[in-house]
Amino acid sequence: MDLHTQYLGLTLASPLVPSASPLSRSLDSCRRLEDAGAGALILWSLFEETLTAETESSARFLSEQFTGFAEADSFLPDHRDFTPVLDLYLEHIAKLKASLGIPVIASLNGVTPGGWVRHAQALEQAGADALELNVYYVAADPDEDGAAVEERYLALLSALRHQVKLPINMKLSPAFSAVANMVRRLEAAGANGVALFNRFYQPDINLDSLRLRPVLNPSTSAESLLAMRWIALLHGRVGLSLGATGGVHGPEDALKLLLAGADVVHLCSLLLREGPRALGRVRAGIAEWMEAQGFETLADFRGRMSALAVPNPAEFERGNYVQVLDSFKSATGVMI
Amino acid sequence: MSQATMVTLDGNEAAAYIAHLTNEVIAIYPITPSSNMGEWADEWSSLQVPNLWGTVPEVIEMQSEAGAAGAIHGALQGGALATTFTASQGLLLMIPNMYKIAGELSSMVMHVSARSLAAQALSIFGDHSDVMACRSTGFALLCSASVQEVMDFALIAQAATLQGRIPFVHFFDGFRTSHEINKIERLAHATVRALIDDDLVRAHRDRALNPDHPVIRGTSQNPDVYFQGRESVNPWYQALPGVMETVMARFAALTGRRYGLFEYVGAPDAERVILLMGSGIGAAEETVEHLTARGEKVGLVKVRLYRPFDPQRLVAAIPATASRIAILDRTKEPGADGEPLYKDVLTALAQAVADGERELMPRVSGGRYGLSSKEFTPAMVKAVFDELARERPKRTFTLGILDDVGHTSLDWDPAFRPDAATGVTACVFYGLGSDGTVSANKNSIKIIAEETPNFGQGYFQYDSKKAGAVTVSHLRFGPRPIRGSYLVGDGEARFVACHQPVFLSRYDMLDKAAPGAVFLLNTPTPPERVWDELPRRMQGQILDQGLSLHVIDAYGIAGRTGMGRRINTIMQTAFFAISGILPQDEAIARIKEAVKKTYGRKGQGLLERNFAAIDAALAGLHRVAIPDRVTSTFDRPPVVPAEAPAFVRQVTAVLMANQGDRLPVSLMPADGTWPTATTRFEKRRLGLELPQWDEDLCTQCGKCPLVCPHAAIRAKVYPEERLAAAPAGFQSAPIKGKDFPAGHRVTYQVAPDDCTGCGLCVDVCPIRDRQDPQRKALNMAPIEARHDLEVPRWDFFLGLPEFDRTRLDPGKIKHAMMLQPLFEFSGACVGCGETPYIKLATQLFGDRMLVANATGCSSIYGGNLPTTPYAVNPDGRGPSWNNSLFEDNAEFGLGLRLAVDKQTDQARTLVRRLAGQIGGELAAGLLGADQSSEAGIFEQRERIALLKERLAALDLPEAQFLAGLCEHLARRSVWIIGGDGWAYDIGYGGVDHVLAAGRDVNLLVLDTEVYSNTGGQTSKATPLGAVAKFSAGGKPTFKKDLAMMAMAYENVYVAQVAFGAKDVQTIRAFLEAESFPGPSLIIAYSPCIAHGVDLSHNLRQQDLAVESGHWPLFRYDPRKAAAGENPLHLDSKPPSIPYRDFIGTETRFSVLARTHPEDAERFLRLAQKHVATRFSLYEQLAHLAVAKQE
Incomplete structure (x- = not known):
């Protein structure tokens, strides 16, 4: 089976692309992902906060341990000059490039166009094949309107675009009033692809301490439907690459997204739970389905169920809503 | 002779350098002031620095010094070159093995930074009490007097032990030498190589246990041969002085530095001579030079090798003309008629005279000096020579104190200065521990001593506080080596710096200033107004001494340049700019280089802001125009x-x-x-902000007093009419809830001088203003506007009556926090994670507490002078506290319990016996009292008061005996408190035994997961993958599960708590533990600055620890098992956040991802799995069916 796909201007041997996760920290698991059939690899995200926090904490807790105690002039050993996070990340890119055949995509996570965007150049020089920009932004300020939020994304993208020639992928949240329009504007501003959609840590309340805590629950297959709808709506209407992320737990989920028009499908929760081999199972499942369906290449079926390709595209829009409501049945004993 | 390399380091580093170079196995255990030697050795080994033979020494931390000595004994018997470092109580713990090691003629050198022993009190400072306790072990005792000598003698001892087979204690004065920074010549590897004979190393190995050539040692000998065996070693001891002389001669040939076993300096025909060993030699030699230059016939014998003692060589070193001799001992032997060196020298002289080897028997005096690093100055040395010149000098005297009881002390003239002080530039800096003054000064010494031909010396004084510790740095610079082994004295400093403006009204800093000296003051006050802010006395000193005054707003500059509150490089720049010690440009360039070295690759931003601060400091320095007269109207307040x-x-x-x-x-x-109860008089005013209570928003939950580490925010309920006398602005609200009587009000009040501004009370406050969610029921506000208003309010609050304890339900936080804390205003760190637990215990049980406290942070903030945080209630009751040792705390506490129980038992017997006389009803009440509640205890105390009255009226011996015992009829709560170093490591044997003993004691383990007090060394409580001292590569093993071990006894109440994660569970655990009539163990998670996290996040870290599964909460109550229920109850949920999210917030873990990324990931994976499996194990245990016990 030929699973080749075009993504961010790169030719990938497979549409299965592990998204940013701790799995990418180990050279070994990256190799195993490649062996299992990953088409490319997105590295764990380099956080804006990490870069600044590391500087501050290493200054305070290592370089400047001013105790003033007779019995202790320090608490933590600080006799090794260590490599800053950014340098480690760059070294890791170089190592991956040397040992993997698949493209390596670096990932930046931040919300302000601060100095960290400058680091993009270093990522390019280190050999990254593309950059993913994850704007992890919750528009919580009631005085900030939607236009301002969109401008934030565009400004960040422009800042990055000025730094590098690499393909740039924007990882978006679903919280836009006009997703399709936003994607088009990002394309105009220089984005080479979008990943739909980012998942946020949701704050939860600790009932013992009455404090908030961040929680990230693993995704479920149900979540992939959100991305599927938007990819189906965008496929063929925009020129940039479309990546589907969130809720891919088996070949069925992946196939649906590809049918909707995704160029690549990202995997995360599944791989974290079951390890790199799970990617191989998804790949095999896709191949098996293609064989059964008589498809030989990915291009044979990619986008076949997009809004442009189905007889009633409104089903991806409001009509879909009515159907779902109709199909909902309440649990026994619950009055609604 | 090899090219000399000059280095600037302290005594500990000098000793560790040779020890690491010449050994293969290094067993260590932290103890002040020797910990740094182990830390250096560990650091070098972790950086793969090889020893003389190209192998990296194995450094292992043991569970105690006794363990380290055992490991060394084994290593020596295994044929390795082995060493250890210790001091004080640690050395005492090694004594049993020292007899063995010496008895087997094993070659080794241990390095000891000599320190006081705990007697009437513990002291971390220097004297020879510990070394003197080792006189009979058979170890050679060799004493260094300076940093240079530490390095030299460490090597000489190593060479001599290999040749002479006698093991050595190489010692030097704790702090004065161990922590003094000086410029010395580093011994080249070639020198070390030349002095260590590999044939002797081979001979040492050949003596090892080896199954290829089996022997047996450590036999048990009987009356027939043991004695002869002890005498068999004499030839080695007789030979050692000669061996030492040979080695010293070879050393002199290699280095040019010539030493003797006893060295004489002074007039060849001296009449008055003093003898001493240790750092005091520096002061003594300066004085002798000064006096002989003026024709006085005085001299000094420097004692180097104290054991084996060589009387012939000693007597030979003393001029025959000496008729008056004083021997100075830095130790005290109560009950002896003289200290050890005195007695040895006296005996040697008497024998020499008796044997006809010496004509004149001099008049010999013995003096004690310098205990616990008491100052020993040239003026005091001169006082000794003056005393010797008197017709009848005191036979026994003390120096440096005023002994108005035994009248032993000599007077001295504090104005005396030896010639050596001329040409030396002395500088004194007053700073806070947290402002980096000490590190900046260490850096300045290095700059001056290493980059110029000048010599430099630095010595640093610290107070005993952890929050707001005051430091005084004493620096000397000059063209000749600096031997002055004493502080910069009054009138001596050419430069005085005050890094904290608040010190102006606290310390007489300018007493140190020499005429014409420079005074540098950090103050936000503009230069033109500074003069008016100086106290009268200080203004007078500036005018009288002709001082120049320079000011800089270091905090302002730090704020503007992104340095936050770090003023170290700013003040350092100012020092170089105006002291004139180095050309300014050169000095600035050197400071910038040092900054580069400090921050390395860790961040360009850090470099940039430091450079900006340095440049801004130069621009921000101002010289103040001095008026011609004193204008100030105030002086230091009482x-x-x-x-x-x-x-x-x-x-x-x-x-x-x-x-x-x-x-x-x-x-x-x-x-x-x-x-007790004296911290309330020490008003330190450390906080920059105070919590401001909003009585309208507050729901009166009580969480803020619970989390306050310093008992600086309190709650009280009182009758409304008391408000009539309240000062203006005193805040109050009607008490909420039906539990309280009508007409009562509540106040949450901050102690404005005692709050450290940590902000934990605001952090924990759960109530937000719905209109303005940034605002809570407590909010931090700058202290300036609030302080003077809150002082009378706090005083009024203290005067309000305590609410009746018997009407409160301590199981409810709100109620428990109405109980008066009897642990207040300690010197613990800002945001300390330990003290809230102790405070809680004193609120719940303080009026009946006996506390046994292991040595460590809790004994320092709990019992270090000048003041004591343990307090008393209005009845005068409160915790009664003692610190025995580090290693025996559980046993010590058990002893308290046994004493209480025995006396209670006797009292009950006597009550029974005297029932007829004291009244049957009272006797029955006393014997049958239910004291399980506050009300029950109150009633019993009433009965005891009545009993006392009745006993006083009885003219019976038994009645009087009972009067002395009857207070024990009231419930006593014995608490055994300490850190993880005690409970998991050094005291674990005792903890285990006391838990097994089944007696009613409460063990509270304040688990910071490292040895916090001595600087964050690894303990068995340190978690997997955490970086700590001695685990620079991350601790490779899991934390010991102390709770599980205790639960295995089945008769022990065990709780694991974290007040910041689940406060109700913590209180429940304390109440259950105390009520359990057997041993109880509470293991309390205690965030610590050693974790590398800002303690304003103390509560968040506890939450993360619990939610990640790092610190599961549970209680194991054997009473439940007896009732047929499962005794284990889990109080926290299964791990709900990734372990990475917990460890990512603490530098102790996160730094490993930078220094050892692969290991960090491996440890993380293991830890993630571990927390899940351990929780699952607890869960399974908690769900086992339990049969009801018979």
């Missing part, structure tokens, strides 16, 4: 209020003013007994 108790005014206040040296012997409690 240290304590006039109404303080007499003892506090006469003694405590003097200590607080940093004038403790002036206190005479008569004012010292002879048996170490001090009053």
Whole structure:
């Protein structure tokens, strides 16, 4: 089976692309992902906060341990000059490039166009094949309107675009009033692809301490439907690459997204739970389905169920809503 | 002779350098002031620095010094070159093995930074008490007097032990030498190589246990041969002085530095001679040079090798003309008629005279000096020579104190200065521990001593506080080596710096200033107004001494340049800019280089902001125009209020003013007994902000007093009518809830001088203003506007009555926090994670607590002078506290329990016997009292009061005996408190035994997961993958599960708590533990600055620890098992956040991802799995069916 796909201007041997996760920290698991059939690899995200926090904490807790105690002039050993996070990340890119055949995509996570965007150049020089920009932004300020939020994304993208020639992928949240329009504007501003959609840590309340805590629950297959709808709506209407992320737990989920028009499908929760081999199972499942369906290449079926390709595209829009409501049945004993 | 390399380092580093170079196995255990030697050795080995033979020494931390000595004994018997470092109690713990090691003629050198022993009190400072306790072990005792000698003698001892087979204690004065920074010549590897004979190393190995050539050692010998065996070693001891001389001669040939076993300096025909060993030689030699230059016939014998003692060589070193001799001992042997060196020298002289080897028997005096690093100055040495010149010198005397009890002390002239002081530039800096003054000064010494031909010396004084510790740095620079082994004295400093403006009204800093000196002051006050802010006395000193005054707004500059509150490089720049020690441009360039070295690759931003601060410091320095007269109208306020108790005014206040040296012997409690409740007199005003209560928003939950580490925010319920006398602005609200009587109000009040501004009370406050969610029911606000208003409010609050304890339900936080804390205003760190637990215990049980406290942070903030945080209630009751040792705390506490139980038992017997006389009803009430509640205890105390009255009226011996015992009829709560170093490591044997013993004691383990007090060394409580001292590569093993081990006994109440994660569970655990009539163990998670996290996040870290599964909460109550229920109850949920999210917030873990990324990931994976499996194990245990016990 030929699973080749075009993504961010790169030719990938497979549409299965592990998204940013701790799995990418180990050279070994990256190799195993490649062996299992990953088409490319997105590295764990380099956080804006990490870069600044590391500087501050290493200054305070290592370089400047001013105790003033007779019995202790320090608490933590600080006799090794260590490599800053950014340098480690760059070294890791170089190592991956040397040992993997698949493209390596670096990932930046931040919300302000601060100095960290400058680091993009270093990522390019280190050999990254593309950059993913994850704007992890919750528009919580009631005085900030939607236009301002969109401008934030565009400004960040422009800042990055000025730094590098690499393909740039924007990882978006679903919280836009006009997703399709936003994607088009990002394309105009220089984005080479979008990943739909980012998942946020949701704050939860600790009932013992009455404090908030961040929680990230693993995704479920149900979540992939959100991305599927938007990819189906965008496929063929925009020129940039479309990546589907969130809720891919088996070949069925992946196939649906590809049918909707995704160029690549990202995997995360599944791989974290079951390890790199799970990617191989998804790949095999896709191949098996293609064989059964008589498809030989990915291009044979990619986008076949997009809004442009189905007889009633409104089903991806409001009509879909009515159907779902109709199909909902309440649990026994619950009055609604 | 090899090319000399000059280096600037302290005594500990000098010793560790040779020890690491010449050994293969290094077993260590932290103890002040020797910990740094182990830390250096560990650091070098972790950086793969090889020893002389190209192998990296194995450094292993043991569970105690006794363990380290055992490991070394084994390593020596295994044929390795082995060493250890220790001091004080640690050395005492090694003594049993020292007999073995010496008895087997094993070659080794241990390095000891000599320190006082715990007697009437513990002291971390220097004297020879510990080494003197080792005189009979058979170890050679070799004493270094300076940093250079530490390095030289460490090598000489190593060479001599290999040749002479006698093991060595190489010692030097704790702090004065171990922590003094000096410029010395580093011994080249070639020199070390030349002095260590590999044939002797081979001979050492050949003596090892080896199954290829089996022998047996450590036999048991009987009356027939043991004695002869002990005598068999004499030839080696007789030979060692000669061996030493040979080695010293070879050393001299290699280095040019010539040493002797006893060295004489002074007039060849001296009449008056003193002998001593240790750092005091520096002061003594300066004095002898000064006096001989003026024709006085005086001399000094420097004692180097004290054991084996060579009387012939000693006598030969003393000029035959000497008719008056004083021998100075830095130790005390109560009950002896003289200290050890004195007695040895006296005996040697007497024998020499008796044998006809010496004509004249001089008049010999013995003096004690320098205990616990007491100052020993040239003026004191001169006082000894003056005393020797008297017709009848005192036979026994003391130096450096005023002994108005035994009248032993000699007077001295503090104005005396030896010639050596000429040409030396002395500087003194007053700073806070947290402002980086000490590290900046260490850096300045290095700059001056390493980059110029000048010599430099630095010595640093610290107070005993952790929050707001005051440091005084004493620096000397000059063209010749600096031997002055004493502080910069009054009138000596050419430069005085005050890094904290608040010190102006606290310390007489300018007493140190020499005429014409420079005074540098950090102050936000503009230069033109500074003069008016100086106290009268200080203005007078500036005018009288012709001082120049320079000011800089270091905090302002730090704020503007992104340095936050870090003023170290700013003040350092100012020092170089105006002291004139180095050309300014050169000095600035050197500071910038040092900054580069400090921050390395860690961040360009850090470099940039430091450079900006340095440049801004130069621009921000101003010289103040001095008026021609004193204009100030104020002076330093009294240290304590006039109404303080007499003892506090006469003694405590003097200590607080940093004038403790002036206190005479008569004012010292002879048996170490001090009053409690004295921190309330020490108003330190550390906070920059205070919490502001919003009584309308507040729901009165009580969480803020619970989390406060310093008991600086309190709650009280009181009748409304008391408000009539309240000062203006006193805040109050009607008490909420049906539990309280009508007409009562509540106040949450901050202690404005005692709050450290940590902000935990605001952090924990769950109530937000719905209109303005940034605002809570408590909010931090700058102290300036609030302080003076809150002082009278706090005083009024203290005067309000305590609410009746018997009407409160301590299981509810709100109620428990109405109980008076009897642990307040300690010197613990800002945001300390330990003290809230102790405070809680004193609220719940303080009026009946006996506390056994292991040595460590909790004994320092709990019992270090000048003041004591353990307090008393209005009835005068409160915790009674003692610190025995580090290693024996559980046993010590058990002893308290046994004493209480035995006396209670006797009292009950007597009550029974005297029932007819004291009244049957009273007797029955006393014997049958239910004291399980506050009300029950109250009623029993009432009965005891009545009993006392009735006993007083009875003229019976038994009645009087009962009167002395009857207080024990009231419930006593024995608490055994300490850190993880004690409970998991050094004291674990005792903890285990006490838990097994089944007696009613409560063990509270304040688990910071490292040895916090000595600087964050690894303990068995340190978690997997955490970086700590001695685990620079991350601890490779899991944390010991102390709770599980204790639960295995089945008769122990065990709780694991974290007050910041689940406060109700913590309180429940304390109440259950105390009520359990057997042993209880509470393991309390205690975030610590050693974790590398800002303690304003103390509560968040506890939450993360619990939610990640790092710190599961549970209680194991054997009473439940007896009732047929499962005794284990889990109080926290299964791990709900990734372990990475917990460890990512603490530098102790996160730094490993930078230094050892692969290991960090591996440890993380293991830890993630571990927390899940351990929780699952607990869960399974908690769900096992339990049969009801018979």
